[in-house]
Amino acid sequence: MRSSPLGLTVLSLLHLQPLHPYGIQRLIKQWGKDQVVNVSQRASLYRTIDRLLEAGLIAVRETSRDQQYPERTVYEVTDAGRTATREWLREMLVAPRADYPEFPAALSFTMMLLPQEVAVDLSARAAQVRARLGELEAAAEGARQLALPRVTMLEDEYRRAVLIAELNWLDAVTSDLRSGALTWDFETLAALARATS
Template identity: 60%
Template sequence: MPPQFRPSPLALAVLGLLEAGPLHPYGMQRLIKQWGKDQVINVGQRTSLYRTIARLEQAGLIAAVGTDRDERYPERTTYEVTDTGRVTTRLWLAEMVATPRNEFPEFPAALSFLMLLSPDEVRLLLAERRQSLTQRLAELDVDLATEIEGYQLPRVTLVETEYLRAVTDAELRWTTEILAALDDGSLTWSREELEALAAIDQS
């Protein structure tokens, strides 16, 4: 019996790309970046891609169909999705779309220990973050252009970018609100205040 495979964005991407036809790992990585899917799928490390492909093959979700030998490039194995892989892709998609997950991103984790910094330090750091978010929002607006070389793209090809823009916009507005609260003093804290609170909790 093949091993159980835990869904991941990268594994879903591999299966999804192979729906269009056989590919080798380099081709998968190139397409993910070319189509802008690297905004939501981490393909920065080639080893992670190869590891995911190996596990998908071991689980019977994809299969090797041939090896290219070209003196200009290293040997490349081409893969295709299996029937089981096609079924699994749709099951994963259904669950990922329908079910919210707590993915434990690092920013909320850092916010949970914000009191270890001073309000002035936090103000400077969040001002830097706001600048980055503003730039990111402008980049996403460019990415949302629905026309490439005169060809009108269907909206469905850009929905993940729409989502990223909405999330980035919401975070930018929240960050601006927190900065305003730090500026007017309605959000502040001191080490002494926190130490006193900790003493109450331990009593």
Template identity: 60%
Template sequence: MADPTRSSPLALTVLSLLHYKPLHPYGMQRLLKQWGKDQVVNVGQRAGLYRTIDRLTAAGLIRVRETERDQAYPERTVYELTAEGRRTARDWLDRMLAEPKQEFPEFPAALSLLLMISPAEARAALERRADHLARTRTEPDVPPAGDLPRVSLLESEYLRVVRDAEERWLRSVIDDIDAGRLTWEPAQ
């Protein structure tokens, strides 16, 4: 079993949602999407959210506040933040903001293996990625949520800047492949 006191983006997000107000898991998931947090926290699978809630409950960071019973909905367990959960959330947030962590996203891993394919194949794939990033520039970053203060949208601002920088970098690599400044022989 995973360490119940181990920080994760989803665990911190659950604690922050419960800092806002007591919620049941469906309400958490709904707010995550409404506030656009699903762009930075993986909540695609409800099972992951439930595992995180179980882990935080076992660690004493959250607790059951009540169980709602309504004819229109199945029984819903409402969770609330404990005092220890509030302290832990602040500690995790401070650490995640201040200390860069070695993360292992797919794209750099794929870049490290480019020798498997030809420069032409790499160029085509990188072009598709750059085009995809360019298309996302025209999409809204978060669902409309009224007049929110900038601090509420910093993650979207960060993601936009990173996306734009990645697209510029991709275009420069594609130019280098086209000009013959970057070439290799694919591994057989």
């Protein structure tokens, strides 16, 4: 099985204790891991659990029935799962993967808009980035009040650093757009494309 952020999350949580899928999903949200791992659809969690089970990285510990709840299957990590968790973690920490997020893709075609439109849009993005930074600061304050160890919040530290860098870049580019230091016209770019094709 190939590594995935959700697979790593499930394996890591099962290291702490055996859990059923609802318990896994609840812990992901309680610990704020839903900010770095996509668990918006329960089906993706169940598919990941099925793949981990098929690969022998987790096992069924028990299936319980309670009249108030549907049947619940509790999973636990296997020795192979413990090994895979360490390997996946080390791989993910060391080797940057080629992600293809939409923002850089959109930036690569900003020439389709007018410079003043891009300035407005990037300013709006900067406002959203500032709001996210505020949310991360509130989460960090909550962690400090709970006296959580720093290691539990490293992903938030990283996200904050990335957002600060993005905000600085957005502010600089927006400033260049507004001053006219960064400008273009579509016809010139289209002519360049025709000349190089």
